[in-house]
Amino acid sequence: MTETLAYHDLKRRELTRFLDYIQAYNAIKNDLPGLKKKIPGLKVAILSSFTITGIDKILQVKGLLNDIFVDVYLAPYDQYFSEILNRESGLFSFNPDIVFLFIDVARILGDLYLNPFSVPTNEFKQRMEDITNEMKKYVDILLQRLNKTIVLHNFEVPTHSPLGILDSKNQLGLFEAIEHVNGELRDFVKNKKNAYILDYDRFCSLHGKEHVMDHKMYYLGDIKLDFELFPRLCDEYMNYVRPLMGKIKKCIVLDLDNTLWGGIIGETTQASIKLGPTGEGKPYHDFQKFLLSLFNRGIILAINSKNNHDDAVQMINTHPNMVLKLKHFAALRINWNDKVNNMKEIAEELNIGTDSLVFIDDDKVNCELVASCMPEVHTIRIPEDPSNILKEMMRIDLFNVLQLTDEDLEKGSMYSAQRSRNELKAKFENYTDFLKNLEIKLVIKKGDDAQLPRLAQLTQKTNQFNMTTKRYSESDVESFIKRHDAFVLSVQVIDKFGDSGIVGEIIIIESDDAWNIDTLLLSCRVLGRNVEFKLMEHVMQKARARNIKKIIGHFIPTSKNSVARSFYEQCGFVKIKDDGNTSTYAFDLSRQQPMVVDYITILEH
Incomplete structure (x- = not known):
């Protein structure tokens, strides 16, 4: 198999589980030297206090799926401190573009993690301050010596305290102590260029703290994260890698009927359309609120709908529960043309690449058509059950940037002005x-x-x-x-x-x-x-x-x-x-x- 065939075969694989990614990596590993020369890439270093063997392979596969060659340095087991402090370490020889620092709070607390109240409160408080300062020191050293992007995991807040329900009544409970450290680290990076917090506690909550660790694998091999969550953690890492490589989505292209509202406007009256703050229209109403929040942070919105133009525009302009107005859309393709050509025209009008587009539609045929003809477009089909729309849309992590500027916040009005220029x-x-x-x-x-x-x-x-x-x-x-x-x-x-x-x-x-x-x-x-x-x-x-x-x-x-x-x-x-x-x-x-x-x-x- 040639490099090109192996690369494209990778993109056709259905990858979900840990083993899927390892098999995909093994299928393409012989082609990696050639791909490294052809695909733009960057260097990623991962420093951890426990075993994460295999995460480097998964991250490489994730990178290739995004047309990025991710060259990974996985620091030796539990050697994060020496890697950071020693100028001659493998970390600094590798000279990464981005570093992920993944340290387990149980490891650095030692016996205090299971028995935090075996020492006086002031001594426990001092230990937590020492941990906070230690993390800050590591970040500062990495920023000073590398001058690159540093991402620090915060700490997972445990689900159990020896004090049980009285943990919150203690002068410094275990939960509060770790939450305080997380808050201190969050405030610390706000004033540090190129330093970020990966909210690992949120990650654990999202996937269920009871399921984050396979206890048997922890005791056998000091593996604190279940193998099946390695791909999900790599998704979090890619949220930082993509913007560094300019691989971000800029525009959401939306269908109208059964997407922005329930029902087909050409076949019914506005009064029968499902859209409002209560009842069957609430999922669509909430979805529009969510889209407006993205618009307000600089994401471009456009319409690609098979519809009578005048009917659709009247609905947008006059329905009392429309959150999104005509001014929020930078480009309109409301016609009976095929949606692939409409997508290309939208990209051309907005002067952005088609790979910057996300397409959202309820129709299976239209979604499959766009996905097959324009694989660079991220295509999402609206769930059949409207109650799941917002939940599914909130899972989209394709718009992350490493800075949010004044220009981002004004982008919507800027594209509205561009429509006026085109009319002139x-x-x-x-x-x-x-x-x-x-x-x-x-x-x-x-x-x-x-x-x-x-x-x-x-x-x-x-x-x-x-x-x-x-x-x-x-x-x-x-x-x-x-x-x-x-x-x-x-x-x-x-x-x-x-x-x-x-x-x-x-x-x-x-x-x-x-x-x-x-x-x-x-x-x-x-x-x-x-x-x-x-x-x-x-x-x-x-x-x-x-x-x-x-x-x-x-x-x-x-x-x-x-x-x-x-x-x-x-x-x-x-x-x-x-x-x-x-x-x-x-x-x-x-x-x-x-x-x-x-x-x-x-x-x-």
């Missing part, structure tokens, strides 16, 4: 006249601490107009800002329809007579307005004012950034090198004149 564009025969009418302004600022979350997020999420697709953490971007031989610029776009926020970024490394562009990217939301050309004009003017002779740019092709392939050449750059992976371009400022985009204004801060 239809009135112009000449595209340049349309762009002039938009009254576009670029606000260009030097990167600073306040912008760090957004600047890092742009490198992690931007796939289309991204010349090198380098993924950077906040600390990485901060290091560029602080370097004496480099600078970072943010790009904010404003026009007559509103402020798109910070949507672009350029990182430049300086030498005596040349500027080397490390990163140049723009959000897909502003593509098509010639913003990129005005930005390059600005950079060239600044370089010339500094007596820079040459600007060097690089293009590293991916499966998604073909739209940017010819950008440097369009700006007048000349290709000077191509090693098969990276194309390098140069612009000679002593001989060439930059292109001029006179209908866009620069506001520099």
Whole structure:
């Protein structure tokens, strides 16, 4: 079997149990060296206080299912402390992009875990403070030495206390003590760039604390987590891995009938539609509330429905119990066309990849059609029992990001403004006249601490107009800002329809007579307005004012950034090198004149 066939066969497997993943790994392990060269990836280190053998294989399979090559370092058994404290350890030699620190509270409490009240309360309290400080120290060391993403498991709060129902009456009960440590660690990471808490106590509650551990395997091999939950824990890990690799979903595309409401609007009256705060309409009402909460945190909503357009729009606009209004949807495809073509049109209108879409429908045929024709789209069929809709939708973990920025919170209104731009564009025969009418302004600022979350997020999420697709953490971007031989610029776009926020970024490394562009990217939301050309004009003017002779740019092709392939050449750059992976371009400022985009204004801060 070739690497390609093995890879695609992996995606066709039905994987649920621990053994399913181990068998899948064994089927593909001989192809891993070849896949490592072909698939974008990152390094993951897992440090644990107990046996988790096999989790590395499952995480690799999970990564491949997401088109990510996850290279895993599994630290030796119960050696997390020496791995962290020893600069020459395997951990630091591996140099991971992300570290998961999984320490069991029973291990570090020792005898006090089963007999916490064998010592005076003040001594027990001091021990818990020591544990808290120890965890903080480990995180600080990892952040300082690696400057990468660190994810610390919090502690599972046990279900049993020797004091029974009196645990809550004690001055410092066992439950309260561990909950306090968890709270302290949660507050600690809030002020730490690149540090996160994986809520392991919530994970245990979700899967049932009585079922988290197989006690026989614990006593035989110090295995604190049931093997069958290894894949579920890897799902939690992938919630951090995907955003680091820019593999996140951005848009939910929704059917209408029996999805946003119960019933078929074309065959009944509004009064007969099931939608409201009570009774049979409540599941749909709650689902709309849930979708609105996602919209408010930056997830795009769109409609793909086989329906009479006017009937559906009237329902959305006038039904008294509609939570979602027309303004919440960035794109509408309410027609009788096939849903696959509608999905492609929605992606094109929103200027995002089809792999950024999640499709939700109640119809089995439509779900199977989209899933088979567009496997990159995550397709979800609405449960037949409406009471299960919200429960199933809350299980979707495809929208996680590592930062939530002001731009995310305003994204809904920004896409609404884009619909207005599209309507205006239809009135112009000449595209340049349309762009002039938009009254576009670029606000260009030097990167600073306040912008760090957004600047890092742009490198992690931007796939289309991204010349090198380098993924950077906040600390990485901060290091560029602080370097004496480099600078970072943010790009904010404003026009007559509103402020798109910070949507672009350029990182430049300086030498005596040349500027080397490390990163140049723009959000897909502003593509098509010639913003990129005005930005390059600005950079060239600044370089010339500094007596820079040459600007060097690089293009590293991916499966998604073909739209940017010819950008440097369009700006007048000349290709000077191509090693098969990276194309390098140069612009000679002593001989060439930059292109001029006179209908866009620069506001520099």
